[in-house]
Amino acid sequence: MKHIRNFCIIAHIDHGKSTLADRLLDYTGSVTEREKKEQLLDSMDLERERGITIKSHAIQMEYTYKGEQYILNLIDTPGHVDFSYEVSRSIAACEGALLIVDAAQSIQAQTISNLYLALENDLEIIPVLNKVDLPSANPEEVTDDIVDLLGCKPEDVIHASGKTGFGVDNILAAIIERIPAPTGNPDEPLQALIFDSVYNPFRGVETYFRVLNGTIKKGQNIKFIATGKTYFADEIGTLKLKQFPRQEIKAGDVGYVITGIKEAKEVKVGDTLTDAKNPTTNVIEGFEDVKPMVFAGIYPVDTEDYEELRASMEKLQLNDASLVFTPESSAALGFGFRCGFLGMLHMEIIQERLEREFDMTVITTVPNVSYHAFTKKYPETPIIVNNPSDLPDPSGLDRVEEPYIKATIITKADFVGNVMSLCIEKRGMITNQTYLTTERVEMTFDMPLAEIVFDFYDRLKTVSKGYASFDYHPIGMKPSKLVRVDILLNSQPVDALSALIHADNAHSIGKKMCEKLKELIPRQQFDIPIQAAIGAKIIARETIKALRKDVTAKCYGGDISRKRKLLEKQKKGKKRMRQVGNVEIPQQAFMAVLKLND
Structure with a gap:
């Protein structure tokens, strides 16, 4: 075990994690010349197109250092905050982390929040200053920032470049020398943490795990503690670029197991794997529950595809444990699901993945949150309003309560004014403000959850130039003056575009929605009125x-009356058409309503 090192790479988006991971794989000879390509671990087409990491990727490398052979298990993590749940899972499976900072951009919000995640799990942090070969790099100043943040010595910071491969040998040496070897006892009952899983259409669910204690052998009967079910381990192995079957995997190592599970629901990420005959008594703790920030309805375009959509969502949930969904129905769209996402980018990615990986064309409704409505008849029992169409008739309504959150924002001192005005515009109340250092400020607000759903996070990043990290926890329900704004197309209400909005903002949002739809709905043979109504x-x-x-x-x-006659005839035809005409709403119109402020 003393020759195993488990580590992950954490950084802000675009600081060069995937490129540096490529260099580590090259240097340790884990990939052949034929297999080499940019962003090797980003296996999804979407990741390569957008240049971002969406999934954590685990891979095993072998490296000889001072004449001894070491096994290095690397997990490359995403940098965008919408995928921070992936990062928390990777960190739970490691003893150390490479904290990568871009020498041109210095420390940014996500660097700090990922760092805190790693420190909470007692990981050994190795700071790496990446992109030192750039002309705009500022290594001395950024090294000082890292020293201030971590309290380490300047010589502990490794200078490297993912592009040229400079400093990769120093990183590997630091991984072996500074990161502790995993602790655990191979003779105890099997105790392994499931940190990821993927669905393989031919072999069922492949489960990725990290063994903390004990040994897992091929052909052993294993038990999943959360579901209480027992399976037969058909194949176990380690994760190189391809899967490498093995006979046994001992404590401290990372691997995969294939048990032929076909039901996606039976594997829970964060669950404990153990031996069926001799189970472990202690379940692994410390896995945080996912906090969805944005809720939206996802419906199949054709209602007959509902069951197929359910199967696709379950398979996607295996691969992305931060997706939460429950069934719901709508008058206009039929049966679908109410889904919780970690942010707007996450929502876009899920929609794209459903289309690409499962050939499901879906309609996404306007994101919102759950409210409590109280009627005058029963002022004590709340009616849960998930969809604006569930809101009772305004004449019998007593009050509506909406969920509030305590939001904590950490930003640079220069952006306090911008952040404060954004939060006040979003109906936030400032409750506390403390200076952590002369440069960094922590601000606390009480604000409605509904206000952060739309575009709060994107706008917070804009006003703070990407330099604000945001966290929240719910603090309960408070009464609020909410109204339902309906959108009528050709005098027909479209329930997928309805929204519950605070009375003060209703007029401006209604106007913006109408203007946006006017741009996006294609012209027909007849006039289409778009109206917003309360x-x-x-x-x-x-x-x-x-x-x-x-x-x-x-x-x-000739005579004007001939022209007039023809125009009148046309007018009558248009009128008739308008009575029978249907207006198709393109999918981007649903998405565009979300981005009203752009």
Whole structure:
């Protein structure tokens, strides 16, 4: 065991984690010339297109240092905050972390929050200053920032470049010397942490685990503690670039097991694996529950695909444990799911993955949160309002309560004013402000959860130039003045576009929604009125003009009454058309309503 090192790579988005991981794989000879490509561990097409890591990827390397052979288990993690749950899972399976900081951009918000995650789990941190070969790099100043943040010595910071491969040997030496070997007893009952899983259509669920105590052997009967079910380990092995079957995996190592499980629900990430005959008594603790920030409905375009969508979502949940969903139904869209996401980017990615990996075309509704409505008849029992259409009739309504959160924002002192005005605009109340250092400020707000759902996070990043980290926890329900804004297309309400909005903002949001839809809905042969309404009162209107055929083209010269006759005839036809006409709403119109402030 003393020759095993488990470590992950954490950093802010775009600081060069995946490139540095490529260099580590090259240097240890884990990939052949044929297999080499940029961002080798980012296996999804989406990751390569966008240049971001979405999934954590585990890979095993072998390296000889001072004449001894070492096994290094590396987990490359995402940098975007929407995927911070992936990072928390990777950290739980490691003893050390490479903290990578871009020499040109210095320390940023996500660096700090990932660092705190790692320190809470008692990981050994190795600071790496990446991209030192850039002309805009500022190594001395950024090294000072790292020293201030970590309290380490300047010589502990390793200078490296993922592009040229400079400093990779020093990183490998530091991993072996500074990161402690895993502790654990191979003779105790098997105790392994499941940190990830993927669905393989041919072999069922592949479960990735890290053995803390004991040994797992091929053909052993293993038990999942959370579900209490027992399985037969058909194949176990380690994760190189391809899977490497092995006969046994001992304490401290990372590997995969294939048991032929076909049901996605039966594997829970964060669960403990143990031996069926001689089970362990202590379950692994310290896995945080996922906190969805954004809720939205996902519906199949064709209602017959509902069961297929459910199966796709379960398989996707295996691969992305931060996705939460429950079934729901809507008058306009039929049966679908109410899903919880960690942010707007996460929501976009899930939608793309459903389309690419499972061929499911889906409609996403406007994101929102759950409210409690109280009627005058029963003022004590709340009606849970997940969908704006569940809101009772305003005439019998006593009050509506919405969930509030305590939001903690850490930012640089220069951006305090911007952040404060953004939070006040979002109906936040500042409760506390403390200076952690002369440069960094922690601010606490009480604000409605509904206000952070839309675009709060993106705007917070904008006003603070990417230099604000944000965390929240719920503090209960508070009464609020909410109204339901309905969107009518050609006098027909579209329930997927309804939204519960604070009365003060209703008019401006209704107007923006109408303007946005006017740009996105294609023109028809008849005029389409787009209206925003509260109950029976119209608060905003836009009209999409009809596409018209030039019926007067053949009348040149002559009496005006001939032209008028033709135009009147056309007008009657348009009127008839409008009574029977259906308006199709393109999918990007649903998505665009979310980005009203752009």
